[in-house]
Amino acid sequence: MKRPRHILEAQQFEVGLIEQLFRRAEWMSRQVKAASWEQTTSILPGRMMYSLFYEPSTRTRMSFETAAKRLGMQVLGSEDAGTYSSRSKGESDDDSFQVMSSYRPDVIVVRHDREGIRSLASKISSPVINAGDGAGQHPTQALLDLFTIQTKCGRLENLKIVMIGDMKNGRTVRSLAYLLGKYTNNQITFVAPYELKMSGDILDYLTKHKLRYIETDNLAAAIKDADVIYATRIQAERGMDQPTYDRVAGHFRVTPAELNRAPQQAILMHPLPRVGTGTIQKVKLANGEVVSVKLLNELDPACDSNPRAAYFDQAYNGLPVRMALLEWVLAD
Numbered sequence: 001m002k003r004p005r006h007i008l009e010a011q012q013f014e015v016g017l018i019e020q021l022f023r024r025a026e027w028m029s030r031q032v033k034a035a036s037w038e039q040t041t042s043i044l045p046g047r048m049m050y051s052l053f054y055e056p057s058t059r060t061r062m063s064f065e066t067a068a069k070r071l072g073m074q075v076l077g078s079e080d081a082g083t084y085s086s087r088s089k090g091e092s093d094d095d096s097f098q099v100m101s102s103y104r105p106d107v108i109v110v111r112h113d114r115e116g117i118r119s120l121a122s123k124i125s126s127p128v129i130n131a132g133d134g135a136g137q138h139p140t141q142a143l144l145d146l147f148t149i150q151t152k153c154g155r156l157e158n159l160k161i162v163m164i165g166d167m168k169n170g171r172t173v174r175s176l177a178y179l180l181g182k183y184t185n186n187q188i189t190f191v192a193p194y195e196l197k198m199s200g201d202i203l204d205y206l207t208k209h210k211l212r213y214i215e216t217d218n219l220a221a222a223i224k225d226a227d228v229i230y231a232t233r234i235q236a237e238r239g240m241d242q243p244t245y246d247r248v249a250g251h252f253r254v255t256p257a258e259l260n261r262a263p264q265q266a267i268l269m270h271p272l273p274r275v276g277t278g279t280i281q282k283v284k285l286a287n288g289e290v291v292s293v294k295l296l297n298e299l300d301p302a303c304d305s306n307p308r309a310a311y312f313d314q315a316y317n318g319l320p321v322r323m324a325l326l327e328w329v330l331a332d
């Protein structure tokens with residue numbers, strides 16, 4: 001039997017394949033902008049996507065489901081799979097996925113609350129797409145991020161990228177770092193509070209791929225000559241009480257004053273969602289205790305009118321890039 005084409009981690013994509021996917025994503029984007037659905041719905045008619053989200057999502061789920069339907073696919077699934085599946089009765093995810101795979105969906109898109117989609121995927125015959133697994137990876141986000149950089153900056157080499165915020169728990173920056181490591185002469189500056197520094201596995205990979213990286217807490221200096229500024233949310237839901245959150249969240253916030261230190265042609269990205277100051281989030285701590293944490297905005301909405309702001313275009317790119325990815329996964 002043919003081996004399923006999974007999307008599990010960003011590093012599985014080679015440069016040649018990325019170029020091919022981006023050419024297709026550009027074509028998909030033209031169809032989306034012209035609403036030429038008769039061109040796209042004939043691409044994967046009658047194929048079926050399962051969409052299972054064990055963690056909250058707005059962009060990833062909606063863009064995947066929209067992508068599938070615009071390609072002519074059928075979609076089944078759950079936006080709250082943890083609650084509305086037999087996991088709530090104590091079933092293991094391995095059992096659930098074995099059964100679902102036996103119904104022969106053409107692809108299963110999973111957002112999981114724990115790392116380890118690779119092991120789930122290895123046990124079933126359906127292709128699996130990782131739509132974010134715990135603090136692990138988010139490969140389709142990294143591809144749409146890279147597509148955005150190519151579209152806006154015109155290149156994927158010789159770039160200075162500044163990543164700000166939660167490097168430890170942020171799966172988007174982890175996956176994007178893997179992809180940037182595939183191109184020559186890029187430099188990543190990680191600006192993170194000490195507690196949320198980028199982990200060793202990524203730093204080792206970058207060293208192995210001869211990509212220069214810097215770790216600093218000097219945001220102003222890092223931004224000064226950046227081509228790409230990539231802000232991220234502090235992932236309070238990965239277990240942070242208020243004192244910890246307050247200590248790490250106030251550190252690095254992107255405001256218009258900060259952003260205006262960057263070169264004119266720099267772009268400001270963010271995977272979204274950004275948090276609204278004062279929002280209350282319920283968080284489960286490692287000891288099982290549930291606490292409420294008051295959040296602080298890491299990306300000031302006043303930046304939206306700055307010409308460098310690219311995050312809404314970035315979010316849009318999720319649709320054409322995921323259309324191209326579904327087409328690739330399901331190619332005969």
Ligand code: NCD
Nearest residue numbers: 059060132172233271272273
């Ligand atoms: C990100 C995620 O889920 O990892 N969101 C997204 O998919 N665009 C980023 C985040 O939640 O902070």
